[in-house]
Amino acid sequence: MNSESSKVLIIALAANVGIAAAKFVAAAVTGSSAMLTEGVHSLVDSANQLLLMYGQKRAAKPADAMHPGGYGRELYFWSFVVALLVFALGAGVSVYEGIMHLLEPEPAVSPLVAYAVLAIAFALEGGSTVAAFREFNAARRGASWWQALTGTKDATTVIVLLENGAAMIGIVFAAIGLGLSQLTGDPRFDGAASILIGLLLAAVAIFLAREAKGLLIGEAADPALVAGIRRAVGREGIMGIGEIITIHNSPNQIVAAVNVDFDNSLTAGDVERIIGEIERELQAEFPSLYRVYVRPHEDAGLKFGAGRGIAVSADAS
Known part of the structure; x- marks a missing residue:
């Protein structure tokens, strides 16, 4: 797994554990509903980072007889679990607590304590966010933010x-809710802020679940990698290149299959040599390629699974 991703997780975990503790203490002192939901939010985030770290460890396991394709997709499974936790615990608890505070409003006490904790939490969250932003931005490669968010593996x-x-953003909502409660004397603003935090978390959770689902099903590699495979495969002895299929098992583990038409005059030894050359070149240019399967066929334009052919695999792991 990517060492930078692991570093981002460790930074986020350390920040969220401290933030959650501070928010819960502040909620107990002030009685703020938004502060309590922010504490739950940070606690859920801490649990999520632990799950992702566990997913990274599991995804790094080598292939075995039961899982010949490796364990790479474990990371995507735990990412989906994280999305469910954000929705069920983060968003659910926040909305519930906000509704209860609207029905039975209680004025907050010692608001200065809450503001101090929110300021510290904002600074710590900002540091963790900057680390994740740098990692994400480095992999963006000129794509728009939306394209990078929906296309990243x-x-x-x-x-x-x-x-x-x-x-x-939730911290800002909590501060505004607390401030309006003080200015107006109406504690229901604090409950409304809690509901807004819950809706924000629900939107994030739905987006994360959608992306994790796509990765679990199997998403193709970057078009640049597919073009690189086509370029590397094209050589003397290959008359045509058909469909190229790529699937991500994890961010750095890709399986590729190529449909090619070999020159009929080639011997079996020549075919083996060409496949070996293809494997070495692809592995050198794209270290994330886990396995490469080359399928000889007279009509390279045929799709996989159509007709009969001999499947020859070159293991690029």
């Missing part, structure tokens, strides 16, 4: 970035 960094971004 590094679920870990995206989760940390969006969770921390939502946390910073």
Whole structure:
């Protein structure tokens, strides 16, 4: 797994554990509903980072007889679990607490304590967000922000970035709600802020679940990598290149299959030599390629699974 992604997770975990403790203490002192939901939010974020770290460890396991394709997609599974937790615990508890505070409003006490904790939390969340932002921005490669968010295969960094971004916005909501409660004397503003935080978390959770689902099903590699495979495969002895299929098992583990038409005059030894050359070139240019499957066929334009052919694999792991 990417060491930078692991570093981002460790930074986020350390920040969120401290922030959660501070928010819960402040909620107990002030009685603020928004502060309590912010504490729950940070606690859920901490649990999420632990799950993602566990997913990274599991995804790094080598292939075995039961899982010949490796364990890479474990990371995407735990990313989906994280999205469910953000929705069920983060958003659910926040909305519930906000509604209860609207029905039974209680004025907050010692608001200065709450403001101090929110300021510290905002600074810590900001540091963690900057680390995730740098990792995400480095992999963006000129794509728009939306294209990068929906197209990235590094679920870990995206989760940390969006969770921390939502946390910073949530802190602003909590501060505004607390401030309006003080100015108007109406504590229901604090409950309304809690509901807004919950809706924000729900939106983030739905987006993360959608992206994790796509990765679990299997998403293709970057078009540049597919073009690189086509370029590397094209050589003397190959008369045509058909469909190229790529699937991400994890951010740095890609399986590729290529449909090619070899020159009929080639011997079996020549075919083996060409496949070996293709494997070495692809592995050198794209270290994330886990396995490469080359399928000889007279009509390289045929799609995989159509007709009969001999499947020859070159293991690029």
